[in-house]
Amino acid sequence: MKLKEVGEKVLVETARKTFRKGKSIRIGIGDDAAAVDLPGKKCLVVTTDMLVASTHFPAGMKPEQIGIKSVVVNLSDLASMGAEPLGLAFSVALPRELEFGYVKRIMRGMESAAKEYGTYVVGGDLDEAEEITIAGSAFGLADKNKLLRRSGVRKGDILAVTGELGAASAGLKIIMEKIPAKGYGELVKAQLEPKARVMEGMALARSGHVKAAIDVSDGLAANLWHLSRESGVKIIIDREKIPVHRLVKKFSAQYGYDIDEFALYSGEDFELIFATQPRFWESVKSALKRTGTKATPIGMAVEGSGVFIKIGEKIDELEDRGYEHFK
Amino acid sequence: MKLKEVGEKVLVETARKTFRKGKSIRIGIGDDAAAVDLPGKKCLVVTTDMLVASTHFPAGMKPEQIGIKSVVVNLSDLASMGAEPLGLAFSVALPRELEFGYVKRIMRGMESAAKEYGTYVVGGDLDEAEEITIAGSAFGLADKNKLLRRSGVRKGDILAVTGELGAASAGLKIIMEKIPAKGYGELVKAQLEPKARVMEGMALARSGHVKAAIDVSDGLAANLWHLSRESGVKIIIDREKIPVHRLVKKFSAQYGYDIDEFALYSGEDFELIFATQPRFWESVKSALKRTGTKATPIGMAVEGSGVFIKIGEKIDELEDRGYEHFK
Numbered sequence: 001m002k003l004k005e006v007g008e009k010v011l012v013e014t015a016r017k018t019f020r021k022g023k024s025i026r027i028g029i030g031d032d033a034a035a036v037d038l039p040g041k042k043c044l045v046v047t048t049d050m051l052v053a054s055t056h057f058p059a060g061m062k063p064e065q066i067g068i069k070s071v072v073v074n075l076s077d078l079a080s081m082g083a084e085p086l087g088l089a090f091s092v093a094l095p096r097e098l099e100f101g102y103v104k105r106i107m108r109g110m111e112s113a114a115k116e117y118g119t120y121v122v123g124g125d126l127d128e129a130e131e132i133t134i135a136g137s138a139f140g141l142a143d144k145n146k147l148l149r150r151s152g153v154r155k156g157d158i159l160a161v162t163g164e165l166g167a168a169s170a171g172l173k174i175i176m177e178k179i180p181a182k183g184y185g186e187l188v189k190a191q192l193e194p195k196a197r198v199m200e201g202m203a204l205a206r207s208g209h210v211k212a213a214i215d216v217s218d219g220l221a222a223n224l225w226h227l228s229r230e231s232g233v234k235i236i237i238d239r240e241k242i243p244v245h246r247l248v249k250k251f252s253a254q255y256g257y258d259i260d261e262f263a264l265y266s267g268e269d270f271e272l273i274f275a276t277q278p279r280f281w282e283s284v285k286s287a288l289k290r291t292g293t294k295a296t297p298i299g300m301a302v303e304g305s306g307v308f309i310k311i312g313e314k315i316d317e318l319e320d321r322g323y324e325h326f327k
Numbered sequence: 328m329k330l331k332e333v334g335e336k337v338l339v340e341t342a343r344k345t346f347r348k349g350k351s352i353r354i355g356i357g358d359d360a361a362a363v364d365l366p367g368k369k370c371l372v373v374t375t376d377m378l379v380a381s382t383h384f385p386a387g388m389k390p391e392q393i394g395i396k397s398v399v400v401n402l403s404d405l406a407s408m409g410a411e412p413l414g415l416a417f418s419v420a421l422p423r424e425l426e427f428g429y430v431k432r433i434m435r436g437m438e439s440a441a442k443e444y445g446t447y448v449v450g451g452d453l454d455e456a457e458e459i460t461i462a463g464s465a466f467g468l469a470d471k472n473k474l475l476r477r478s479g480v481r482k483g484d485i486l487a488v489t490g491e492l493g494a495a496s497a498g499l500k501i502i503m504e505k506i507p508a509k510g511y512g513e514l515v516k517a518q519l520e521p522k523a524r525v526m527e528g529m530a531l532a533r534s535g536h537v538k539a540a541i542d543v544s545d546g547l548a549a550n551l552w553h554l555s556r557e558s559g560v561k562i563i564i565d566r567e568k569i570p571v572h573r574l575v576k577k578f579s580a581q582y583g584y585d586i587d588e589f590a591l592y593s594g595e596d597f598e599l600i601f602a603t604q605p606r607f608w609e610s611v612k613s614a615l616k617r618t619g620t621k622a623t624p625i626g627m628a629v630e631g632s633g634v635f636i637k638i639g640e641k642i643d644e645l646e647d648r649g650y651e652h653f654k
Contacts, residue, residue, distance in 0.1 A: 001426065002427065003421055003427060004424065005427075011427075011430065015448075018434040019438050019448040020441075020442065021447065024413070025414065025449055028447075029448075029450055029451065031450075034450035036449060039367070040367065042366070044466065046416055046464070046466060047450060048418040048452050049452045050418035050462060052460075055454065087361065089373055089464060093460065096330055096331040097330070097331065100333045104345070107341065108345060111346050111347065114346070120352055120355075122346075123356055123360060123361035124342060124375060125377050125462075127379050130381075131456070133379075133456065133460055133462075137462075137464035139466060
């Protein structure tokens with residue numbers, strides 16, 4: 001059987017079964033990042049994320065933006081665990097015919113993004129390849145008992161999301177379909193220069209009232225399904241409450257696109273979905289507010305399984321659809 | 328200017344200048360791995376290494392061997408810092424048309440190698456690409472004041488190397504030139520299933536008498552040049568003392584190859600070159616012996632710069648030549 005018939009999820013499941021999980025491994029394969037116990041109260045949180053030019057870099061993406069995105073996708077995985085970044089390392093494969101100046105600009109993008117999040121590029125590896133391939137790894141520290149994880153949602157929890165959704169994928173649509181970007185520059189920028197919610201993840205973890213989070217990398221729907229499966233709960237969200245970026249609404253109306261494709265079924269917004277008990281909501285909201293970021297409650301976790309969406313009076317199962325490799 | 332005109336070394340130098348080095352960064356870009364201070368006595372040692380099929384996987388390499396090599400190249404970088412491995416993470420890009428069974432076998436190879444060195448594969452990322460690309464990262468712990476580094480050689484130090492040299496590249500020659508492997512299976516195996524000197528690196532660091540090491544990944548000559556440049560010393564080695572693998576001698580004689588091409592100018596033996604003061608030599612040798620590995624003194628560090636080789640009564644500069652990407 002070929003990978004395109006098997007799909008990414010089955011591969012992840014196979015990895016989970018193949019690799020032993022040692023006693024020191026607090027969180028292994030299957031979350032946004034892994035967590036390994038260190039002596040003392042802290043654990044090391046590590047993640048790796050690879051960007052391949054043909055899949056991840058839309059036409060017209062500047063080399064600085066390639067550098068920024070390489071940093072952000074990795075830091076976002078630390079953010080969704082609530083970890084404080086210590087540093088980043090990059091394995092970079094480049095074509096021999098590539099211009100040196102272009103590579104310098106990628107590095108400058110990496111450096112500026114690392115600086116923005118108060119962290120450092122500490123090492124790397126260089127190789128040759130047909131297309132630009134950047135594998136980053138990020139590592140950070142978190143309190144052992146304050147990790148945010150996919151499996152941390154409990155029935156009765158409120159599900160909430162930071163910021164707004166849909167901008168990055170609407171931006172990608174503009175780029176791919178060569179739609180005039182006038183008035184929609186913010187959407188294009190959300191795609192090309194995404195932000196990671198690093199301070200927000202740390203604030204959620206430190207509040208002590210949040211045990212579950214995931215970043216919106218595959219899309220709201222797919223990421224909610226991850227939370228539901230890993231936590232063993234049923235999640236019901238309210239379509240009306242989903243904070244869709246205002247320009248995504250405008251853009252969808254103007255060009256006849258379905259808003260849900262951007263806000264629910266496409267990824268790369270890198271917002272955080274998290275869960276907390278209703279009685280802690282105000283306190284968590286204030287903790288987040290100090291980072292300058294708003295959060296919106298979008299639903300609840302209850303006993304059962306699956307992810308459902310309330311539209312008006314109707315409640316339907318939400319499609320488990322988003323970005324999946326190989327399929 | 329294109330990368331093929333610039334070469335890997337200039338790129339590394341550019342990276343060094345581009346990326347800030349924070350106060351917590353004990354060792355940044357330019358060593359085998361980076362070291363970041365943790366609270367307390369330990370520092371985190373991290374490295375990343377990418378293997379691209381067309382460059383790194385010779386024809387006939389089994390998927391299990393691809394998995395093994397991916398683990399070993401990364402652990403070898405931890406070994407050369409004297410760090411104890413905590414875990415590994417892999418970003419893997421695969422073609423959609425690849426067989427699922429093939430990928431399972433790569434994973435099994437990774438798992439068996441991780442187990443051999445007492446460590447774990449804790450996470451990863453999956454992507455699509457035209458050719459198999461595996462970017463690993465390994466992380467471990469070391470005492471802050473017992474790190475082995477490229478810049479740690481002092482004048483008066485003995486330079487020594489673990490094990491024997493030349494086997495991996497002679498094995499590669501056999502594979503590439505389709506030379507009958509009969510009698511030379513050990514060389515082929517050294518190429519396809521290399522070993523990392525993890526316990527040896529830890530023993531050297533813990534002895535307290537070794538401050539400098541590097542792994543033989545680019546070749547003895549190129550790696551000695553790295554040590555010389557980073558430590559600001561002149562290194563003189565004795566050609567007679569270089570421990571060449573006996574089958575490399577036999578193979579070179581039989582097929583008319585220059586032994587030095589394998590033992591001095593080709594890499595991937597993953598032995599450790601290290602430095603210690605003469606008065607500590609016996610103690611370091613015994614510390615190593617407990618891991619079951621021999622070390623051979625091959626030269627000395629003196630005041631000055633450059634790497635030189637003594638052949639009979641003549642001392643010549645050793646060519647700074649080995650594997651360099653893009654050139």
